[in-house]
Amino acid sequence: MPYHPDAAARLQDWPMDPKTIASYVDPLSVTAGDRLRVMVTCHVGDRFKAQLVHLVCGDDRPRGTGFLEHELDAALNGEYPAREQPIQPGSFACLHGLPGFDAVSFACDLMPTTPDRPRQTILSGPGITLETVDGHLVLTHATGEIRLSEPVSKDRWHRVRIVGTATETVLSCTTRGLTPAEPASRECSASASFTATTSAGDWYLAARDGVAGFNGRIEAPRFEEHGRTVAAWDFSRDMAAKALPDSTGTFEATIHQHPARAVKGARWDGSTQNWNDDPAQYAAIHFHDDDITDAGWEPDIEWDVPADLPSGLYAVRLTTETSEDHAVFFVRPAPGARRAPVVFLASTATYLAYANQYLSFSRNRTPSDAYFLARPEVGKSMYEYHGDGTGVMYSSRRRPVLNLKPRTLMWSFNADTNLVAWLERTGADYDVVTDEDLHREGAALLSDYAVVITGTHPEYYSTAMLDGLEEYLRDGGRLMYMGGNGFYWRIAFDPDDPAVIEVRRAEGGTRMWMAEPGEYYHSFNGEYGGLWRRLGRPPNHVAGVGFAAQGFDGGTYYRLREGARDPRVAFAMEGVESVDVIGDYGTQGGGAAGEEIDRHDPALGSPRHAVVIASSENHRPGMLRVIEELHEASEPDPNDPDVRADMLFYETASGGAVFATGSISFAGALSHNGYDNDIARIAGNVLGRFADRTPFEYPGD
Numbered sequence: 081m082p083y084h085p086d087a088a089a090r091l092q093d094w095p096m097d098p099k100t101i102a103s104y105v106d107p108l109s110v111t112a113g114d115r116l117r118v119m120v121t122c123h124v125g126d127r128f129k130a131q132l133v134h135l136v137c138g139d140d141r142p143r144g145t146g147f148l149e150h151e152l153d154a155a156l157n158g159e160y161p162a163r164e165q166p167i168q169p170g171s172f173a174c175l176h177g178l179p180g181f182d183a184v185s186f187a188c189d190l191m192p193t194t195p196d197r198p199r200q201t202i203l204s205g206p207g208i209t210l211e212t213v214d215g216h217l218v219l220t221h222a223t224g225e226i227r228l229s230e231p232v233s234k235d236r237w238h239r240v241r242i243v244g245t246a247t248e249t250v251l252s253c254t255t256r257g258l259t260p261a262e263p264a265s266r267e268c269s270a271s272a273s274f275t276a277t278t279s280a281g282d283w284y285l286a287a288r289d290g291v292a293g294f295n296g297r298i299e300a301p302r303f304e305e306h307g308r309t310v311a312a313w314d315f316s317r318d319m320a321a322k323a324l325p326d327s328t329g330t331f332e333a334t335i336h337q338h339p340a341r342a343v344k345g346a347r348w349d350g351s352t353q354n355w356n357d358d359p360a361q362y363a364a365i366h367f368h369d370d371d372i373t374d375a376g377w378e379p380d381i382e383w384d385v386p387a388d389l390p391s392g393l394y395a396v397r398l399t400t401e402t403s404e405d406h407a408v409f410f411v412r413p414a415p416g417a418r419r420a421p422v423v424f425l426a427s428t429a430t431y432l433a434y435a436n437q438y439l440s441f442s443r444n445r446t447p448s449d450a451y452f453l454a455r456p457e458v459g460k461s462m463y464e465y466h467g468d469g470t471g472v473m474y475s476s477r478r479r480p481v482l483n484l485k486p487r488t489l490m491w492s493f494n495a496d497t498n499l500v501a502w503l504e505r506t507g508a509d510y511d512v513v514t515d516e517d518l519h520r521e522g523a524a525l526l527s528d529y530a531v532v533i534t535g536t537h538p539e540y541y542s543t544a545m546l547d548g549l550e551e552y553l554r555d556g557g558r559l560m561y562m563g564g565n566g567f568y569w570r571i572a573f574d575p576d577d578p579a580v581i582e583v584r585r586a587e588g589g590t591r592m593w594m595a596e597p598g599e600y601y602h603s604f605n606g607e608y609g610g611l612w613r614r615l616g617r618p619p620n621h622v623a624g625v626g627f628a629a630q631g632f633d634g635g636t637y638y639r640l641r642e643g644a645r646d647p648r649v650a651f652a653m654e655g656v657e658s659v660d661v662i663g664d665y666g667t668q669g670g671g672a673a674g675e676e677i678d679r680h681d682p683a684l685g686s687p688r689h690a691v692v693i694a695s696s697e698n699h700r701p702g703m704l705r706v707i708e709e710l711h712e713a714s715e716p717d718p719n720d721p722d723v724r725a726d727m728l729f730y731e732t733a734s735g736g737a738v739f740a741t742g743s744i745s746f747a748g749a750l751s752h753n754g755y756d757n758d759i760a761r762i763a764g765n766v767l768g769r770f771a772d773r774t775p776f777e778y779p780g781d
Contacts, residue, residue: 138486170292183244471593584609631703635674668748735775
C-alpha cells in the first residue's frame with residue numbers, strides 16, 4: 081500500500097504523540113569483538129540514556145504474551161549528549177570533478193515520471209541547473225534562463241540537449257512517439273544569447289547540490305565542449321556498482337541511495353526481457369525523490385561486543401524524559417566458540433522487506449506509529465509505491481526501521497519474539513543467527529546445530545540462503561518451520577553492502593505491486609526474480625508445505641488427522657492423545673491457525689511420505705486462496721478444501737527431519753495458559769526430539 085498523502089492527518093485520528101527518539105544499529109548481527117555502532121536522533125531534549133537489555137518478548141498488549149526484557153551490565157550503559165540527525169531521502173548521481181566549461185554542451189535521454197510536480201531537478205552544476213518547472217524544461221544559468229514552451233510528457237522518453245556556443249545557448253527536447261498513432265518524434269527548442277560558462281567542480285544528476293529532487297529515468301549523460309566529448313557515462317555497465325568511470329576513463333560518477341538499475345532504457349524494443357542478454361537496452365537509471373538506503377547518521381554509541389555475551393536477541397534501550405526506543409541487534413556465537421544444539425534463525429531479510437510498512441503504522445496506536453506518520457523520510461517498505469507510482473524494490477537496515485523493535489504490531493520481527501519467549505520458557509540451550517549470516521556463510525553456518533528454528537514468517541530468501549538451508553537438510557539437519565508463507569520470494573543482497581536487499585516481483589504471487597514488463601531480473605546479481613515456486617524450487621521442497629491462503633479476520637483451530645496416531649510422530653504427540661481439536665486459542669486472531677497459512681501438496685513438491693498431523697478448518701470468509709493458484713476470476717469458495725494450514729512431520733534420507741506448523745499465528749498460541757497447552761506441548765516435544773542427534777529412520781517414498 082503506498083504512503084498516503086494524508087498520512088499526517090491520521091495523527092489526529094488517534095490521541096497518540098510521536099516518540100521523540102529514534103535509532104538504528106550497524107551491523108545488525110554481531111559477535112564477540114565486533115564493534116556495534118548505535119545511531120540516534122533526539123528531537124527533544126539535550127540528553128538521553130542507554131541501557132543494554134536482553135530482549136525476550138516485545139508483545140506488550142494486554143492480552144498478549146507479555147513484554148519482557150532483562151537489563152544487563154555493560155560499558156555502554158549511561159547518559160549521552162543528544163542531537164537531532166536529519167534524513168535527506170532521494171537518489172542521485174554525483175559526477176565528480178568535471179572541468180570548467182567555456183560553453184557547456186550536454187545531452188541525455190530523459191523519462192520523467194512526475195513532471196506535474198512544481199520543480200524537479202534533472203542536472204545541476206557550478207552555476208547552472210536543468211529542471212522541470214510545472215512540467216516545462218527550464219535551464220537556469222547565472223547569466224540567463226531558457227524555458228521550453230511545450231511540457232515534457234509523463235513516462236515518455238525525450239532526448240534533451242543543451243548546446244553552448246560563444247554567443248548563445250540552445251535548449252531542445254525531442255519527444256519520441258510511443259504508439260503507431262503518434263508522430264515518430266516531436267521537437268521543441270529555444271535559445272538565449274548567453275554563454276553557459278561553468279567553473280570546475282562536481283555536477284549532479286537528479287539533484288541540486290547533492291539534495292535529490294527528481295522522479296524518472298536518465299540515460300547516457302554526455303558533456304561536450306566545442307564538439308569534443310569531455311565526459312560520458314554508460315549506465316548499462318556494472319549494474320550493481322556504486323562508482324562508475326566515464327567512457328574516457330578520466331571521471332567517476334558515484335550513485336547514492338540505490339536508484340533502480342537494470343530498468344528499461346530509451347532503446348528497449350521488447351526483443352529481450354533480460355538485461356543480461358543486451359545491457360544496452362537497460363542503460364537507464366530510475367531515480368526517486370524518496371529513495372533511502374542510508375540515513376548517513378553518525379554513531380552516538382560505539383561498543384565492542386564482549387566475549388562473555390551469550391548469543392541471543394538484544395537491544396540498547398534508549399530513553400529521554402518523554403520517549404523510549406530500542407536499537408535491536410543480534411549476537412551470533414563467536415568463531416570457534418561452543419555451539420548450542422538449537423539455533424533460532426532470525427528472518428532479517430523479511431524484516432527488511434517489511435521495514436516501515438505503511439499498514440503496520442496507519443492506525444496510529446503507538447508512539448512508533450505516530451513517528452512514522454509524522455516523518456515519512458525514514459523510507460518505505462517493499463510493500464509500498466514510490467511517489468511516482470513505481471514499486472519499492474530496495475530496502476535497507478541503515479535507517480530507523482520502526483517495526484524492527486518491540487512494542488509494535490505483532491507481525492514479522494515482533495511476532496518472532498513470541499518464539500524467543502517460548503525458547504526462554506522451555507529453558508532451551510539455543511543460539512541466534514540471521515538471514516544475513518546465512519547468506520554470507522551458507523550451510524557452514526548451520527552445520528554444527530542439531531535443529532534450526534525459523535521465525536513466524538521467513539518469506540524472503542536469497543539463492544545462497546536457500547542453498548544453505550537445503551544443504552543443511554541433506555546433511556542430516558532438522559528444521560522446525562514455525563510459521564507460514566515461508567521461502568516465497570527470491571531476493572538478492574547487494575554484493576557490496578549486505579545491509580541492502582532487492583526484490584523483483586515477477587509474474588504471479590500475492591503482492592502489493594508488480595514488476596514492470598522486462599524488469600524481472602535483479603540488478604544486484606542478474607538472477608530472475610519472483611516466487612521460488614515459479615523458479616522450480618517451491619517451499620514445499622523444504623518445509624513440506626507451501627503458501628495456500630491469506631486472511632486477517634481472525635484465526636482458527638487445527639483438527640487432528642489420522643496421521644496424529646502414526647507411530648512415527650508418537651514423540652510429538654505425547655500428552656496430546658486425548659483431544660481432537662488443538663490451538664483454538666492464541667494472541668493472533670484467537671487461534672493457532674491464521675493470518676497466512678500453508679498446506680501439504682505433493683503436486684507442488686511436498687514429500688509424499690510426510691505425516692500430516694493436523695489441519696485447520698472453519699476459517700472465516702476473509703481467508704482467501706493465494707492468487708497464483710487462481711486461473712480465472714471467480715467467487716471465493718467458502719468450502720475450498722485447499723484453504724487450510726497443515727501441521728506435518730517428515731524424515732529425510734540422511735537421518736534428519738522437518739516439522740512444519742503451516743501458520744504464522746502458531747507462535748501466538750504458545751503462551752496460552754502459561755504455556756500449558758497442546759500447541760506448546762507439541763512444539764516442545766518436537767524440539768526435544770530434534771535436539772537429540774539420534775538419526776531418524778527414513779521410511780522411503
